[in-house]
Amino acid sequence: MDFIFYPFESFFRTVNFVVLLVEILLIVLWIGFAVNSKRTSVIAFTSAISAVIFLASLMMGNPVVSFVFLAVLISLMANTIKIVNEYQRGVLLRFGKFAYVVGPGINVIMPFGIDRLLVVDLRTATIDVPRQEIITKDNIPVMIDAVVYFNVFQPELAVLKVQNYFNATSLLAQTILRAILGKYDLDDILAKRQELNEMLREELDRATDPWGVKVTATEIKSIELPEEMKRAMAKQAEAERERRAKIIRAEGELQAAEKLSEAASIISKNPGALQLRQLQTLSEIAVEKNSTVIFPLPMEIFKFFAQKQDGSEG
Template sequence: MDFGFYRVENLFRTANFVIVLLEVLLVVLWIGFAVNSKRTSVIAFVSAISAIILLASVLGGNPVISLVLLIVLVSLMANTIRVVNEYQRGVLLRFGKFAYVVGPGINVIMPFGIDRLLVVDLRTATIDVPRQEIITKDNIPVMIDAVVYFNVFQPELAVLKVQNYFNATSLLAQTILRAILGKYDLDDILAKRQELNEMLREELDRATDPWGVKVTATEIKSIELPEEMKRAMAKQAEAERERRAKIIRAEGELQAAEKLSEAASIISRNAGALQLRQLQTLTEIAVERNSTIIFPLPLEIMKFFVTNSEIKGSSGNSENIG
């Protein structure tokens, strides 16, 4: 009977030793994470809690108590260890007051509501500004939608100075979009889109700077015009194209007339040049294999034939008289 009692006692001691050993390993790991955070208050808190748990487990000598303390230790570790990604930063509030900004990696905070960690994403975010109806300076209603690119450069300001920096930036972008584009005519909005994009970015960045938000770019995606305005602009563009076509045609006729005048002046100074030009024209016509060729003759040739016929007629009459 005594042998069984000693056996159970040894078993309890062994179980208690294993549990305490496991607690020691977890405490070492926990303190290591606290030291990595480089915060004196956190290191002191973790060390004190760990010492109390280990001391209670060793002095208690009961595996049940040690097991309960182990569960408490694991629960505390789960509530105090926070992992922050590389593209994130944590804003730590201690008793409701801003303490410091937590960097990436494994961090340890105080439990029981003492510390509260708010994680902020530092990557560039995109806001699709909803379509806005804007009245331009020349009283034309247009529908414009845009996109805004921004990122947080001071996480503490994004948490402490504005309730929701994402929604606030989106609403502010809508307001600034209507305010700035309403000062310009429709032609300026269509022609100066790049300048307006830069102006929108500067205004929005100036307004969001106190929130720790940096606006990197704004782009006007599309401008939707009323159907009546589209038809009017189409007519205007068609009239402009016709005007250009008439000007080009008139300039071509003017240049052709100038060149023809120069050619006529050159040909008029040399009688043989006209004949050569006629022969060249015949050569060009012959290439086309036409069946009918109209060949102009100078009037001097006709006069020559008329003169010869008159001479022959007069000579015949004289012979008959003789």
């Protein structure tokens, strides 16, 4: 009988040895991750659990029991090893109390509900503020869309001081948007959009600072006016354009009158200049062959012929 079960006993020992070797590799890896986290409590916990599992497997000498302890070890590693990305930070709560902020990389925490890791994203996030109906200072209803850019700069405050910092920031942005824009006339809202954006950013950043949230920018995307107001503004713009056109036309006539007056003053000093101007005008209008040209003669010609006739009669 001993001869028959000897090969099976050798096989079981080999399997048990392989399982123990795998346990050693996993334990070394687990403790290495714990040492990398630089937390004394985590290092002590992983070392103690690893020693208990390895010694129990070694003392039992049974491959089935070793497989059970190996499964327990793998389960513990899966529950305690947490990976935090570069753009994230983890807020670790131990027994419900804030312990520390976990950095990026592979981190080891305690299992069995002792530690709880809450991951916070540090990248810039955007909030599309829902369309808000605002009554301006001059009692004009307008619909305004806005967008808010923010990021978390203190993860522990974003977790401990507010239940949901994203929703809280969104609701606060809607409230501040209505409160600030309601203090201005419609013309100021349309003309001073950049100043209002900066004012909104400062007020929102001041309110979210205790939550560890930094508001980097706010932008008013669109301002929708009532149809009656659009027609009134169109009429106003049209009237303004007509006023400018009339002023420009009047200024042109004034400048033309001034130049004509200067030209008349120059021509009046030399009678021959008037004759040359008449000949030039005649050459310009003679280009059109189908036109009838009535050309005035100077009074001096009639005087010349009258004097010549009086001389011949005498």
